[in-house]
Amino acid sequence: MNDWDDIRFFLEVARAGSISSASKILKVNHTTVSRRIHSLEKKHGVRLFERSRDGYQMTEAADAIYHQALEIELQNQQISRTLFGQDTRLEGPISLTMPHDIFEYCLAKDLAEFHQTHPGIQLKLIVGKGVLNLSSREADIAIRLTPSPPDYLVGREVSGLQHALYSTDTNLNTNKPVGLVLWGGETTIPKWASQHFNECYASLYVDDLSSMYAAVKAGFGVARMPCYMPDSLNNPLVRKLPIQLPRSEWSVWVLSHVDLRKTARVQHCREFLVTKLLNKKPLFEGQKGQT
Amino acid sequence: MNDWDDIRFFLEVARAGSISSASKILKVNHTTVSRRIHSLEKKHGVRLFERSRDGYQMTEAADAIYHQALEIELQNQQISRTLFGQDTRLEGPISLTMPHDIFEYCLAKDLAEFHQTHPGIQLKLIVGKGVLNLSSREADIAIRLTPSPPDYLVGREVSGLQHALYSTDTNLNTNKPVGLVLWGGETTIPKWASQHFNECYASLYVDDLSSMYAAVKAGFGVARMPCYMPDSLNNPLVRKLPIQLPRSEWSVWVLSHVDLRKTARVQHCREFLVTKLLNKKPLFEGQKGQT
DNA sequence: ATTCATATGTGCATTATTGCATATTAAATT
DNA sequence: AATTTAATATGCAATAATGCACATATGAAT
Numbered sequence: 353m354n355d356w357d358d359i360r361f362f363l364e365v366a367r368a369g370s371i372s373s374a375s376k377i378l379k380v381n382h383t384t385v386s387r388r389i390h391s392l393e394k395k396h397g398v399r400l401f402e403r404s405r406d407g408y409q410m411t412e413a414a415d416a417i418y419h420q421a422l423e424i425e426l427q428n429q430q431i432s433r434t435l436f437g438q439d440t441r442l443e444g445p446i447s448l449t450m451p452h453d454i455f456e457y458c459l460a461k462d463l464a465e466f467h468q469t470h471p472g473i474q475l476k477l478i479v480g481k482g483v484l485n486l487s488s489r490e491a492d493i494a495i496r497l498t499p500s501p502p503d504y505l506v507g508r509e510v511s512g513l514q515h516a517l518y519s520t521d522t523n524l525n526t527n528k529p530v531g532l533v534l535w536g537g538e539t540t541i542p543k544w545a546s547q548h549f550n551e552c553y554a555s556l557y558v559d560d561l562s563s564m565y566a567a568v569k570a571g572f573g574v575a576r577m578p579c580y581m582p583d584s585l586n587n588p589l590v591r592k593l594p595i596q597l598p599r600s601e602w603s604v605w606v607l608s609h610v611d612l613r614k615t616a617r618v619q620h621c622r623e624f625l626v627t628k629l630l631n632k633k634p635l636f637e638g639q640k641g642q643t
Numbered sequence: 644m645n646d647w648d649d650i651r652f653f654l655e656v657a658r659a660g661s662i663s664s665a666s667k668i669l670k671v672n673h674t675t676v677s678r679r680i681h682s683l684e685k686k687h688g689v690r691l692f693e694r695s696r697d698g699y700q701m702t703e704a705a706d707a708i709y710h711q712a713l714e715i716e717l718q719n720q721q722i723s724r725t726l727f728g729q730d731t732r733l734e735g736p737i738s739l740t741m742p743h744d745i746f747e748y749c750l751a752k753d754l755a756e757f758h759q760t761h762p763g764i765q766l767k768l769i770v771g772k773g774v775l776n777l778s779s780r781e782a783d784i785a786i787r788l789t790p791s792p793p794d795y796l797v798g799r800e801v802s803g804l805q806h807a808l809y810s811t812d813t814n815l816n817t818n819k820p821v822g823l824v825l826w827g828g829e830t831t832i833p834k835w836a837s838q839h840f841n842e843c844y845a846s847l848y849v850d851d852l853s854s855m856y857a858a859v860k861a862g863f864g865v866a867r868m869p870c871y872m873p874d875s876l877n878n879p880l881v882r883k884l885p886i887q888l889p890r891s892e893w894s895v896w897v898l899s900h901v902d903l904r905k906t907a908r909v910q911h912c913r914e915f916l917v918t919k920l921l922n923k924k925p926l927f928e929g930q931k932g933q934t
Numbered sequence: 935a936t937t938c939a940t941a942t943g944t945g946c947a948t949t950a951t952t953g954c955a956t957a958t959t960a961a962a963t964t
Numbered sequence: 965a966a967t968t969t970a971a972t973a974t975g976c977a978a979t980a981a982t983g984c985a986c987a988t989a990t991g992a993a994t
Binding site: 935936937938939940941942943944945946947948949950951952953954955956957958959960961962963964 | 965966967968969970971972973974975976977978979980981982983984985986987988989990991992993994
Binding site for chain 1: 688722726735
């Protein structure tokens with residue numbers, strides 16, 4: 353009689369559309385999911401899914417309870433956050449999420465220090481590109497580059513964000529066309545390029561900041577990058593061009609869900625991160641690298 | 644990881660106030676409840692109950708999630724009803740509730756017949772005095788004596804309800820004081836008695852209709868009873884007095900929760916009960932017994 | 935004080951649930 | 965048509981959850 357928990361399985365199958373994908377999300381064997389759904393159907397004498405070749409299709413009956421199930425999920429997430437919010441121990445797990453270059457170039461050492469001083473706190477780092485959901489507790493603390501965070505998150509804006517143009521070659525006042533390393537999404541030549549160079553063309557598209565940096569270093573040309581990354585590496589081959597770009601509207605935030613603001617270890621870690629990042633403010637605002 | 648189901652245990656302990664009473668309601672061993680609560684506390688690093696001598700007292704943390712838990716319970720009940728409402732089989736369990744004398748004196752034979760014709764339907768009869776909650780599916784069909792049922796129940800008013808006065812002795816026009824068999828709650832002499840008898844007194848208080856009937860038969864005096872009960876027994880010793888009492892404002896209803904109105908076997912059984920009870924309308928309206 | 939009744943916690947055997955290996959099925963690819 | 969791939973189902977062994985018997989504690993009743 354796993355009465356209420358079966359709804360959790362139902363919801364995931366309904367959402368994922370198949371037993372096997374649901375099982376991956378639920379982190380259990382697919383046979384378990386299958387059996388739970390079967391027993392739920394048997395118990396209520398109702399068929400919940402039509403088994404077609406392309407997965408499980410919700411029946412009318414399943415459709416009728418789907419919204420309730422979603423509601424229950426939200427309530428359970430709320431409960432989870434509320435309880436976590438009451439946790440006063442300086443031990444236990446914390447999950448962090450941040451852009452992976454922020455970890456690699458700014459915080460790896462600091463977090464190692466945090467780990468040394470708080471061995472009871474089990475840090476879990478999630479650096480995937482997708483923006484994690486802090487409501488469903490996919491992560492407890494997020495470091496985000498964003499213009500303004502949503503209301504249900506609390507935290508601090510630790511620094512503004514300065515971008516600059518980088519290249520191996522600082523002498524670009526020739527008539528030779530300038531190669532540009534651009535983001536995959538950028539279909540047209542961006543303003544910062546057409547404004548400062550007579551002639552330019554896309555030499556490479558990338559989807560990742562480290563790759564962009566590597567491309568620049570390899571001689572693909574000019575790229576616009578947030579200063580903190582190239583400046584912290586401080587490689588003499590990759591030079592910052594003496595062109596002042598306008599300050600980005602985005603800034604660096606350290607964020608948690610409101611419900612977790614009083615959770616001892618989360619609060620502690622968040623304050624630690626804020627302190628460390630404030631120290632790096634010149635780096636984020638582009639006042640550190642050589643020109 | 645019985646994630647969601649643990650909330651069910653939490654809620655019941657919070658409501659019942661102790662492990663052992665919760666375990667009785669949940670129909671599991673008390674050790675199971677105890678262990679579930681402990682693991683929930685451990686998992687979230689929060690104390691949910693203060694163990695005092697007189698049971699488990701909710702902490703602040705528990706209080707913070709109590710309402711959410713109640714909400715989840717309602718949603719789960721809704722799901723249960725919705726799914727049951729889609730059950731098109733003419734087999735499976737049905738739980739019925741009714742006053743026990745209605746079963747005993749009116750419907751026992753009819754339900755036996757129903758059982759014969761539908762052996763696949765497992766009838767469960769609950770005749771306890773408490774009014775069962777049709778929302779939480781404590782019962783699927785209720786036969787109730789009530790002036791008007793709540794909105795969320797559907798069903799039919801199958802008959803009005805007539806009361807009459809019964810006694811072994813029909814010659815009460817003497818000066819001898821008349822003994823009255825009354826309900827435990829009745830503190831004063833009711834109207835029907837003072838209106839029709841010069842002098843009367845409470846000879847016995849009862850809390851049950853069968854007991855009232857037995858008392859009358861044993862010679863305790865006069866009692867006001869719904870006609871269906873004494874009239875169906877038709878015992879020559881227990882005579883209906885030739886006094887016409889006003890028709891009761893209450894009537895006989897056959898009811899189900901709205902969500903169950905299309906459940907095949909519930910619908911079927913409800914219609915069966917309606918038919919059978921309509922046949923007994925003269926009995927309920929007092930046109931059957933001898934005077 | 936002693937006994938009783940009630941509530942909760944612990945060790946161990948039983949029972950139920952889960953995962954794994956394997957089979958089956960159907961569509962997609964060659 | 966043969967092969968591959970992906971999804972779901974089934975038998976059996978490993979694992980986890982449960983109930984039982986017993987132990988402990990605390991207040992109430994004698």
